[in-house]
Amino acid sequence: MNDSEISSRSWWALEWRLAAIQNGMRDAIAYRLEFLLEIVGSAAVPVILQLVLWYSIFKTSGATQFAGMTYQELISYTWMTLLFSQIRGGDLDFSLIEMIRTGTLNNYLLRPVGVIQFIYMRGLGERILIVTLCLGLGILSTAFSSVSPFQLILGMLLALVGNVIAFMIGAALSSVAFYWENAFAALMVKNMIVSLLSGELLPLTLIPHQYSWIWKATPFYLFVFGPTQVALGKWSASEWAVQMGIGLAWIIGLSLVIKLLWGISMKRYQGLGG
Amino acid sequence: MNSPVISVKDIKRNFRSVKKKDGFKGTLELLFKPEYVIHEAVKGVSFEIEAGAFVGLIGANGAGKTTLLKILSGLIPPTSGEATVLGFTPFERSIEYRKQISLVMGQKAQLWWDLPAIEAFDLLRALYQIPVEVYKKRIDELTTLLDVTKLLNTQIRRLSLGERMKMEVIGAILHLPKVIFLDEPTIGLDVLAAQKLRHFLKTHNQKEGATIILTSHNMDDISELCRRILLIKEGSLIYDGDPKNLTNQDECQLKVQLLSTPSLQTIATALGVSVQNISIEEEDPTAYRIVLDRKNLTSTFQTLLQHFSVADIGIQEPSLERVIQRIYQQ
Numbered sequence: 001m002n003d004s005e006i007s008s009r010s011w012w013a014l015e016w017r018l019a020a021i022q023n024g025m026r027d028a029i030a031y032r033l034e035f036l037l038e039i040v041g042s043a044a045v046p047v048i049l050q051l052v053l054w055y056s057i058f059k060t061s062g063a064t065q066f067a068g069m070t071y072q073e074l075i076s077y078t079w080m081t082l083l084f085s086q087i088r089g090g091d092l093d094f095s096l097i098e099m100i101r102t103g104t105l106n107n108y109l110l111r112p113v114g115v116i117q118f119i120y121m122r123g124l125g126e127r128i129l130i131v132t133l134c135l136g137l138g139i140l141s142t143a144f145s146s147v148s149p150f151q152l153i154l155g156m157l158l159a160l161v162g163n164v165i166a167f168m169i170g171a172a173l174s175s176v177a178f179y180w181e182n183a184f185a186a187l188m189v190k191n192m193i194v195s196l197l198s199g200e201l202l203p204l205t206l207i208p209h210q211y212s213w214i215w216k217a218t219p220f221y222l223f224v225f226g227p228t229q230v231a232l233g234k235w236s237a238s239e240w241a242v243q244m245g246i247g248l249a250w251i252i253g254l255s256l257v258i259k260l261l262w263g264i265s266m267k268r269y270q271g272l273g274g
Numbered sequence: 275m276n277s278p279v280i281s282v283k284d285i286k287r288n289f290r291s292v293k294k295k296d297g298f299k300g301t302l303e304l305l306f307k308p309e310y311v312i313h314e315a316v317k318g319v320s321f322e323i324e325a326g327a328f329v330g331l332i333g334a335n336g337a338g339k340t341t342l343l344k345i346l347s348g349l350i351p352p353t354s355g356e357a358t359v360l361g362f363t364p365f366e367r368s369i370e371y372r373k374q375i376s377l378v379m380g381q382k383a384q385l386w387w388d389l390p391a392i393e394a395f396d397l398l399r400a401l402y403q404i405p406v407e408v409y410k411k412r413i414d415e416l417t418t419l420l421d422v423t424k425l426l427n428t429q430i431r432r433l434s435l436g437e438r439m440k441m442e443v444i445g446a447i448l449h450l451p452k453v454i455f456l457d458e459p460t461i462g463l464d465v466l467a468a469q470k471l472r473h474f475l476k477t478h479n480q481k482e483g484a485t486i487i488l489t490s491h492n493m494d495d496i497s498e499l500c501r502r503i504l505l506i507k508e509g510s511l512i513y514d515g516d517p518k519n520l521t522n523q524d525e526c527q528l529k530v531q532l533l534s535t536p537s538l539q540t541i542a543t544a545l546g547v548s549v550q551n552i553s554i555e556e557e558d559p560t561a562y563r564i565v566l567d568r569k570n571l572t573s574t575f576q577t578l579l580q581h582f583s584v585a586d587i588g589i590q591e592p593s594l595e596r597v598i599q600r601i602y603q604q
Contacts, residue, residue, distance in 0.1 A: 008403075012400075012403050015403075018400070019399075020397060022396075022397075023396070026389055027386055027388055031388070104382070106349055106379070106382070106384075107382075109349055110347065110348075110349070110372060110375075110376070110377055110384075112369045112372040112402065113369070267351055269349070269350055271350050
């Protein structure tokens with residue numbers, strides 16, 4: 001392969017990904033009100049739950065600290081989890097199992113690019129809009145809190161790595177749908193575990209120190225808890241770099257797992273319908 | 275014959291599904307001891323197709339046509355046998371292979387439902403590395419030919435079925451694939467829309483030299499477009515050749531106008547044929563159509579003149595639709 005071919009391939013690799021992201025963005029905002037309601041709706045319940053919980057704990061027990069944080073810090077924690085859980089979120093893995101079950105995966109399989117990447121890139125379009133929104137709100141909020149915009153951006157970057165990992169875990173689990181025709185329950189169980197071990201519902205510092213290996217052994221803490229710790233200044237820049245490295249190692253490992261699982265499972269695909 | 279671009283050797287494809295039984299006991303059995311059934315969708319089919327051919331793949335519902343197209347497009351693997359398309363093994367799904375083929379499924383939207391067609395085409399342009407200038411020119415040509423230029427910015431879900439199918443076809447041929455698989459592209463289209471799409475496909479096949487395999491239940495599609503048909507019945511290939519040869523075989527059809535209105539049974543008894551071979555024209559109760567063996571033509575003429583008052587009589591070649599219908603029923 002000569003230099004111009006390499007350059008042409010590299011440009012194409014970038015071009016189709018950008019086009020897929022742009023296409024996904026447009027798809028996401030085809031119904032603007034629905035898009036906004038989805039964000040607000042999915043954020044409201046866990047946030048209200050947490051605020052009520054913190055208020056009850058501090059007001060009834062008279063405690064000054066909980067999970068190693070003051071009342072004010074817990075409010076900041078909740079606000080940050082609200083932002084970062086939106087970045088982690090998305091239901092691309094549920095879309096994937098539906099595509100496998102109904103045969104609409106055909107549309108992606110026929111295209112001359114990697115199917116998982118193609119689906120992720122389209123989903124990323126929507127996520128970028130949400131990240132932008134969250135980043136804007138987050139930076140705005142730094143004016144009223146001790147969080148620095150720089151720390152917030154570092155947290156966002158870690159949350160984006162978490163988003164990739166979240167999708168990859170979903171994509172790996174989705175391969176079950178090739179055998180069971182559905183993997184809804186598997187993904188629901190995964191989401192419940194993620195809610196608990198990502199720090200989305202409760203700070204992971206609540207878990208006794210001797211059991212902290214449980215959440216550290218999974219990548220879920222990189223979705224919300226890790227970025228929140230970075231944004232709140234609990235983790236230093238060097239700790240952030242280490243966690244980014246851990247995140248990238250998970251991505252490499254998961255991409256191998258996906259390649260293996262999908263390579264085997266695709267033989268079971270029936271491409272129903274038509 | 276040119277060297278084949280599609281070669282299929284003894285392809286078989288089975289599907290396994292759970293057998294569901296009625297009632298509560300059946301539900302419990304399904305939960306704890308599911309019983310599986312194997313359905314043979316394709317049973318040892320072999321054929322070759324040369325470059326630039328327009329081939330009709332026909333058969334009743336469930337005959338295995340779509341399964342065969344899915345195998346050839348690389349969506350599913352065959353259970354056994356070998357298939358090569360453009361020198362590639364489809365299920366290896368190489369990028370180079372996918373760049374050179376296309377599949378349109380009439381019953382399944384492939385463009386994104388909530389986006390206008392132009393947004394989908396823009397993405398396809400990037401996926402298939404079509405230079406921007408070439409793309410613009412091609413979009414202009416194709417949309418003009420199919421009369422959908424004004425609809426490019428309309429959401430796909432807001433288009434009529436015919437308009438959507440035209441957009442699907444444009445999306446499928448935008449990158450000028452060498453092999454195009456069309457699965458019932460005219461399904462649900464009105465006469466004019468179907469005619470326009472047929473004309474477009476014919477022109478594209480002639481102009482670009484693309485090899486096209488078309489499945490359709492509309493025999494107008496087949497007779498107008500295909501110089502060769504592959505007839506599939508219950509997963510097996512039972513005819514491979516020119517559609518004209520099917521209609522020119524031993525059967526022909528008489529159209530008889532009588533001065534009276536005898537029952538079908540009376541005519542069948544007089545002619546010594548099955549009553550299923552005789553029908554009455556919907557708009558004229560004195561006009562009958564009789565399907566018979568060509569060798570019995572003279573004797574049938576004589577019998578009709580002897581037993582009935584004949585006003586008019588004529589021979590009609592059986593339509594492809596009628597021939598196919600009889601094959602399905604056998």
